[in-house]
Amino acid sequence: MSAVGHEVHAHDEHGHDAHDHHHKQTFIEKYIFSLDHKMIAKQYLLTGTLMGIIGIIMSLLFRMQIAWPEESFTIFKVLLGDKFAPDGVMKNDIYLALVTIHGTIMVFFVLTAGLSGTFSNLLIPLQIGARDMASGFMNMVSYWLFFLSSVIMVCSLFVEAGPASAGWTIYPPLSALPQAIPGSGTGMTLWLVAMAIFIASSLMGSLNYVVTVINLRTKGMSMTRLPLTIWALFITAVIGILSFPVLLSAALLLIMDRSFGTSFFLSDIFIAGDVLHYQGGSPVLFEHLFWFLGHPEVYIVILPAMGLVSEIMTSNSRKPIFGYRAMIASILAIAFLSTIVWGHHMFISGMNPFLGSVFTFTTLLIAIPSAVKAFNWITTLWRGNLQMNPAMLFSIGFVSTFITGGLTGIILGDSTLDINVHDTYFVIAHFHLVMGISALYGMFAGIYHWYPKMYGRMLNKNLGYIHFWVTAVCAYGVFFPMHFIGMAGLPRRYYTNSAFPLFDELADVNVIITIFAIVGAAFQLVFLWNFFYSMFKGKRAVQNPWRSNTLEWTTPVEHIHGNWPGEIPEVYRWPYDYSKPGHDDDFVPQTVPMKEGEEELHH
Amino acid sequence: MTSLLVIAVLVLLGIAIWQLTKIFHLTQIGAATYNENSEVATDRDNSVNGYLMFGFLGFIYVFTIYALIEWGHFALGTPASAHGPQYDSLMATSMWLIFITQTITQFLLHYFAFKYRGKKGKVAFYYADNDKLEFIWTIIPVIVLAGLILYGLYAWTNIMFIDEEAKEDAIYVEVYAKQFSWEVRYAGKDGKLGKANVRYIEGVNTMGVDMGDANAQDDIPAGELHLPKGKQIIFKFRSQDVLHSAYMPHFRAQMNVVPGMVTQFGFVPTVTTDDMRQDAAIMKKVANINEIRSKKSAELVAKGESPLEPYTFDYLLLCNKICGASHYNMQMKIVVEDEATFNKWLSEKKTLAATVKESKEKPAAPAEGEAAPAAKPADSAAVKTDSTMVAQVIKK
Numbered sequence: 001m002s003a004v005g006h007e008v009h010a011h012d013e014h015g016h017d018a019h020d021h022h023h024k025q026t027f028i029e030k031y032i033f034s035l036d037h038k039m040i041a042k043q044y045l046l047t048g049t050l051m052g053i054i055g056i057i058m059s060l061l062f063r064m065q066i067a068w069p070e071e072s073f074t075i076f077k078v079l080l081g082d083k084f085a086p087d088g089v090m091k092n093d094i095y096l097a098l099v100t101i102h103g104t105i106m107v108f109f110v111l112t113a114g115l116s117g118t119f120s121n122l123l124i125p126l127q128i129g130a131r132d133m134a135s136g137f138m139n140m141v142s143y144w145l146f147f148l149s150s151v152i153m154v155c156s157l158f159v160e161a162g163p164a165s166a167g168w169t170i171y172p173p174l175s176a177l178p179q180a181i182p183g184s185g186t187g188m189t190l191w192l193v194a195m196a197i198f199i200a201s202s203l204m205g206s207l208n209y210v211v212t213v214i215n216l217r218t219k220g221m222s223m224t225r226l227p228l229t230i231w232a233l234f235i236t237a238v239i240g241i242l243s244f245p246v247l248l249s250a251a252l253l254l255i256m257d258r259s260f261g262t263s264f265f266l267s268d269i270f271i272a273g274d275v276l277h278y279q280g281g282s283p284v285l286f287e288h289l290f291w292f293l294g295h296p297e298v299y300i301v302i303l304p305a306m307g308l309v310s311e312i313m314t315s316n317s318r319k320p321i322f323g324y325r326a327m328i329a330s331i332l333a334i335a336f337l338s339t340i341v342w343g344h345h346m347f348i349s350g351m352n353p354f355l356g357s358v359f360t361f362t363t364l365l366i367a368i369p370s371a372v373k374a375f376n377w378i379t380t381l382w383r384g385n386l387q388m389n390p391a392m393l394f395s396i397g398f399v400s401t402f403i404t405g406g407l408t409g410i411i412l413g414d415s416t417l418d419i420n421v422h423d424t425y426f427v428i429a430h431f432h433l434v435m436g437i438s439a440l441y442g443m444f445a446g447i448y449h450w451y452p453k454m455y456g457r458m459l460n461k462n463l464g465y466i467h468f469w470v471t472a473v474c475a476y477g478v479f480f481p482m483h484f485i486g487m488a489g490l491p492r493r494y495y496t497n498s499a500f501p502l503f504d505e506l507a508d509v510n511v512i513i514t515i516f517a518i519v520g521a522a523f524q525l526v527f528l529w530n531f532f533y534s535m536f537k538g539k540r541a542v543q544n545p546w547r548s549n550t551l552e553w554t555t556p557v558e559h560i561h562g563n564w565p566g567e568i569p570e571v572y573r574w575p576y577d578y579s580k581p582g583h584d585d586d587f588v589p590q591t592v593p594m595k596e597g598e599e600e601l602h603h
Numbered sequence: 604m605t606s607l608l609v610i611a612v613l614v615l616l617g618i619a620i621w622q623l624t625k626i627f628h629l630t631q632i633g634a635a636t637y638n639e640n641s642e643v644a645t646d647r648d649n650s651v652n653g654y655l656m657f658g659f660l661g662f663i664y665v666f667t668i669y670a671l672i673e674w675g676h677f678a679l680g681t682p683a684s685a686h687g688p689q690y691d692s693l694m695a696t697s698m699w700l701i702f703i704t705q706t707i708t709q710f711l712l713h714y715f716a717f718k719y720r721g722k723k724g725k726v727a728f729y730y731a732d733n734d735k736l737e738f739i740w741t742i743i744p745v746i747v748l749a750g751l752i753l754y755g756l757y758a759w760t761n762i763m764f765i766d767e768e769a770k771e772d773a774i775y776v777e778v779y780a781k782q783f784s785w786e787v788r789y790a791g792k793d794g795k796l797g798k799a800n801v802r803y804i805e806g807v808n809t810m811g812v813d814m815g816d817a818n819a820q821d822d823i824p825a826g827e828l829h830l831p832k833g834k835q836i837i838f839k840f841r842s843q844d845v846l847h848s849a850y851m852p853h854f855r856a857q858m859n860v861v862p863g864m865v866t867q868f869g870f871v872p873t874v875t876t877d878d879m880r881q882d883a884a885i886m887k888k889v890a891n892i893n894e895i896r897s898k899k900s901a902e903l904v905a906k907g908e909s910p911l912e913p914y915t916f917d918y919l920l921l922c923n924k925i926c927g928a929s930h931y932n933m934q935m936k937i938v939v940e941d942e943a944t945f946n947k948w949l950s951e952k953k954t955l956a957a958t959v960k961e962s963k964e965k966p967a968a969p970a971e972g973e974a975a976p977a978a979k980p981a982d983s984a985a986v987k988t989d990s991t992m993v994a995q996v997i998k999k
Contacts, residue, residue: 093928174845267863270801270843319727350866353763371744381715383728388652407701414755458642488677489852491923494931501914579727
């Protein structure tokens with residue numbers, strides 16, 4: 001079935017190719033309103049990187065405030081202005097705004113759009129052997145909606161009363177009432193608008209990815225010959241389609257409550273000396289709707305990283321991935337379970353405790369496929385011939401932080417234990433390691449590995465090594481100590497901890513964390529330099545620099561619309577025949593036919 | 604001065620990067636190129652980074668041990684509630700498991716990265732599958748997690764579902780949240796909290812208690828949370844504006860406070876404030892904190908500011924759900940004392956009815972205390988009729 005689809009498509013595209021030879025694309029067609037998935041991938045990556053820079057700078061600002069509470073810094077004055085930082089001392093409402101927007105930007109704009117947007121667009125057509133996405137136009141619209149939503153989100157930073165500051169989870173009533181916090185005025189409106197557009201963008205992208213993977217695989221590319229990257233990106237798109245609309249509905253109902261006086265989430269409120277008219281709504285309903293997306297969202301963030309890491313790790317280990325089918329099964333299991341565990345964010349929200357029991361059960365179940373994946377990665381390294389390229393280092397780093405961060409999930413997923421560590425720094429440590437840092441590592445690994453494919457040049461590996469080692473040390477330096485201050489009962493989102501003498505002994509640790517954060521962030525400049533410098537001055541890449549098996553390395557280094565100059569290659573084997581006995585090279589690309597009598601493993 | 608320091612740091616960082624690049628570069632001189640393209644890892648790179656991986660394992664271990672020694676005492680210490688020890692033992696079990704798994708898996712990961720670092724001419728072992736192995740590491744987490752789930756659910760049921768027998772002489776306390784402070788209301792002699800809604804807020808009746816409700820007549824408001832040792836306390840939480848979370852870390856207790864509904868949590872306090880102050884770990888903690896504070900005070904005095912007060916231990920109620928600009932300072936002191944002291948303290952408090960009456964200076968309010976027998980037989984604790992969603996279920 002897929003083969004038929006592909007042939008029709010290929011035929012179509014040949015027509016286009018012929019057409020392109022006559023008309024050279026204009027600048028706008030090629031770089032701005034491009035329909036080519038490779039260009040769109042680069043657009044996603046650049047936008048995501050810019051948003052990432054904003055998000056990280058914000059985290060540095062509020063980390064400085066936590067480490068040195070209410071001290072004056074020139075940088076606060078410069079970046080926040082006199083209103084939010086009089087005399088260079090950060091004010092408490094802008095602190096909450098920074099925390100909120102940092103979370104929003106990192107989760108949605110960097111790790112959802114920047115990570116899965118970039119690599120889904122780049123890799124899906126290239127690795128399944130398609131000339132482009134199923135709908136190039138929709139793909140372009142998807143990117144431009146994402147861009148629009150980024151612009152609106154950034155604009156919201158300049159609103160007079162300040163940007164949204166109710167936390168990235170925007171729980172009402174705080175997010176619904178400007179009387180409760182100034183950021184819940186125009187800032188929150190813009191936040192909601194930006195997110196609504198973002199969701200539209202994400203849905204268009206995801207639909208495209210799913211259709212492309214199902215219909216446009218090249219001849220011989222059965223589902224069990226797909227690289228794990230594609231499996232991960234495919235399932236990510238499916239989860240996105242299932243859960244993002246729920247967030248859209250939550251956002252719409254919240255907009256109704258805010259602007260049109262409905263009472264979906266609000267009830268019995270007395271604020272600023274007045275009783276408001278709201279009656280009968282429940283903030284807990286919002287929490288359910290939010291986390292119905294919010295939890296799958298963390299898998300939307302981490303699954304693509306898992307996929308990239310699986311691919312990079314095998315290629316650099318010169319060894320097949322261990323347990324290919326188990327890896328697919330665990331992706332499916334994680335995806336399924338991810339939609340029925342959202343309640344673990346709400347153990348103490350006031351919902352019926354019986355539900356807490358159910359969600360504890362489903363949540364701890366998710367540890368099983370996660371453990372299988374971790375063990376399989378470790379076994380993939382065993383007796384390999386590890387090529388320590390920067391991408392490989394980040395992949396190993398990914399497994400390390402994924403384990404460290406994932407293990408504490410056993411505590412937070414247990415409703416009983418959650419009682420006392422809920423919303424403390426323990427939670428921050430957990431989710432930053434397991435989805436923040438891990439997903440970033442996955443993204444870095446992907447960038448180092450596929451940079452030659454994207455830009456036709458190589459990234460400088462020595463800068464890559466420096467980038468990795470400093471980042472690896474600093475990431476642990478920032479988030480590992482947070483477990484301890486969390487166990488001490490320190491709540492998150494506190495502007496300063498000086499209001500409680502009990503927390504005085506934690507002050508030094510907060511300084512250490514902030515210093516690690518600043519150093520770690522400073523060394524991201526090494527990466528940025530490498531990234532932009534190599535774009536123009538990097539060493540020219542060869543066609544298959546990592547000697548990998550997957551299809552993207554059979555395309556020419558120079559990008560062409562349609563990916564392959566001639567016929568789309570046919571696939572004869574799975575993508576993980578590294579160091580297979582009986583072959584001359586230690587890799588056998590998917591396009592190499594099986595030798596006579598060669599055994600195809602039941603992987 | 605600061606800017607000079609910043610520049611100096613930047614320059615030093617720059618030099619560090621430059622030198623590091625040079626080191627990495629030097630390691631590559633004379634190394635055979637694996638690939639004609641020089642940005643691909645060479646044998647030297649593999650070796651250097653392989654060793655660094657092993658070093659990183661050391662870093663993780665040393666950092667963990669350092670953290671445990673230096674920061675291990677941050678933990679909250681002796682639990683002050685009846686369910687606390689069970690909570691702590693579940694936490695300890697989980698922590699042991701985590702540490703063991705972490706130590707082993709990180710070792711394997713980094714050791715393999717070191718041991719199997721690439722060399723030209725080496726061939727990796729073509730090893731794609733082993734059902735037995737995969738079965739083993741699926742079944743081990745299944746068994747371990749099954750144990751943890753059962754233990755966890757057992758504890759959860761114990762904590763969240765309060766028995767009827769305990770309800771008999773339980774003390775009902777309403778904890779009322781607003782931006783950015785707490786109030787409490789005791790049920791009084793009748794053991795029943797009067798109904799309330801924000802629409803009744805007026806003057807001194809800041810919690811919106813329905814003064815027309817017979818159960819409300821003997822309710823006693825307070826600005827400090829006192830609890831008798833050894834009695835079942837059942838908290839009813841209400842908020843007048845946004846979400847808050849009542850976090851009482853020393854009691855291993857937390858529940859969100861949700862406007863428009865009543866949430867619930869219950870525990871039995873087991874250690875009085877005075878006894879806790881004599882607890883060895885707490886005394887050490889307090890001494891440590893006071894040392895820090897006196898150092899800070901000395902600095903403040905040198906700057907001409909007033910010094911910090913020395914710290915004495917108290918139980919705390921903190922807000923732990925982002926609730927607005929001053930979220931960071933929404934707290935209330937909790938005092939646990941023996942029953943007699945508690946009763947004395949409570950009896951000296953004025954009832955809400957009396958306060959309201961005083962403030963209005965009109966005799967319309969019905970007699971207090973005596974109204975108890977006339978209370979409706981409905982769920983004693985239900986403050987509002989639509990509060991069907993409660994976070995703890997009372998077993999009937």
